[in-house]
Amino acid sequence: MIMPSALIFSFLGWLCVLSESTWLHALKAGGVIPCLSLISVISCGILLKSEKGRLVGLITGLIQDLLFCRVLGFYACIYYLIGHAAGYLSRDMSRDLLILPVLLVPAADLLLGFLQYLIYGFFSGDLAFGSHLLHTILPEMVYSTLITLILYPLWRLLSQFTHFLDEEWSIFISGSRRSRP
């Protein structure tokens, strides 16, 4: 079932993907940009729980694939799993804790960076993983973690609003269904 919150955060994920390809490049630090879509997916996984989190991840990843990748499904799969994992790992935690995304984002970024290295570097014959790790993956981890400190509170604020929308929506759905038979 489609929930308003999933739609809204998918839309925001779309904006994040577009941001990564445009204005974020003006804010490069150490030659890297933060992985904004990944932060968004993890925040959604934490805030909306795993079910909606992985849906948002899937849509965000699909958009990224569709816009910037040669094949569909790579980012979709990864973000799908990351969105689910973020919700699953934080299932018993309070959403007010900033430590959750701050721990999850670097871990996921490291994983993503490694996968990206495999796809774009290793399989093309580039074996200098150390240099990639030092010059791309680690700086991106640090930068992404810093951006998380800004983005997660914003997303949390927004999720309070979408949570309210979700409730209204389920009441509306159940009401209409009850009146239907």
Added chain:
Amino acid sequence: MKPDNKRTPDKLPTRFKLLLGISFCVLLLLITGILSVTLAPFRNAAMTVSSPISDAFTSLADWIENRSNNWQDLQDLQEENSLLKSRVAQLEDENRMLMTQARRAGELEELYAMDTYYRDYPKQGAQIVGLSPNNWYETFLLDRGSNDGIEKYMPVLSGYGLAGHISQVYSDYATVTSIIDPMSTVYAQINRENGDLVVVQGAYGYRTTETGLIEEALCMVRFVTAETNIRIGDELVTSTLGDIYPPGLSIGTVTEIIPVGSGYESLALVSPTCNLEQADMVLIITDLWKSDLSSGDKEEGDE
């Protein structure tokens, strides 16, 4: 979530759902990657929908880049400015030193030229180290004295002309009475063939009814109008009559002739050839013109 459960009574376990999602993605990968199914319509649609936002974001990127570039430019310019300022200070300093050296070189060249000009007399350079306490060099102090072989009444040259003579000798210093000092008189000759002989007096601080107080570095010649042939522009040189100065040294040029009183006598103002205001090096002729001068108790001046 109860309505949900009712609607889907055969609720799938999460693992199965996950597997479903992953297999969906893998299927997509296979379809698009291996079977190379064309995605152009979807991509076009996605691009078309994204392009307005993309454009807006791109202009945002430009704005940010401009701002950061401006800031960077400002930083660079400030850095460059401070660098250039220190460079300018350094160059100014160097320039000042070079100017000093050039001025000194010019003076020495002048002295050298003068040395060849008055080749006949043995000479010694000296530096002016003290002045009489007024604007003009009525008397001045040189850094050579009796230890250097300087004696009283030795003529002093500056530039191409006569400056004065040594009037007082100490062991390492000597004072010079310049030709513009009212106490100084020089026997001179008008530098023409059979030029008339005149007496040149220092005129600085001299007061006449015709000229008033003379406050310029000038000398003057008082002469009988009818008997002396002297004109403006005449050069005056030392004559053979003097006891102190050897003949042929340039004293100055007549710049003005003023009748005195009824006109029987006239006053010629003479601008000295030497430029004492700008000199700080002079030459001393280390040979007394008349050898008996040092032993004799002669008063200052030629008279």
